[in-house]
Amino acid sequence: MSRKTVNDLFVHSLSDIYSAEKQLTKALGKLSRAATNEQLSKAFQTHLEETQGQIERIDQVVEKCGLKLKRVKCAAMEGLIEEADELLDEIEKGPVLDAGLIGAAQKVEHYEIAAYGTLCALGKQLGFNDGVKLLQETLQEEKATDQKLTEFAEQVGNPQAKSAS
Ligand code: FE
Ligand code: FE
Ligand code: FE
16 A cells, blocks of 8 residues: 555545545435435435446546556545434434535535545646546536535525525
8 A cells, every 4th residue: 555656646546535436325325315405305316326427437547547446445535424424313304404414515525626636636747638537527526516515505494595406
């Protein structure tokens, strides 16, 4: 697991986000079932499908760049999911839980945005141009999801707002 070169660091970081995405496929289903707001529930479901595509995209990056992923578990994602699970244990279903879930999901998206941003920068340095293109697509999806969640955060639990969409 030594990381001596930028290439090693890139492979390690890619392996880490691969683990994070895999952990998320399980967690997003749970969030979707826990959300009361129907639009929010759908948004989690939609991002679950995107996440499956993102995992396939990482497989493509590995192939295009001639890499081999390492066995890494993303400890940060494990922790973020644990915090989301605490919300599920402690708050009953409804607008307050929904607001908590939005926050938990945004923490996840911000982690991913940072991770993919770093991978794009490192990949550029390494000349992995095709790989970087794919990683940028995922980065855009994560940013769009974060933005959508911000809109939900401003609407959920606010009876004045027209139904969150
Ligand atoms: Fe993702
Ligand atoms: Fe990580
Ligand atoms: Fe995401």
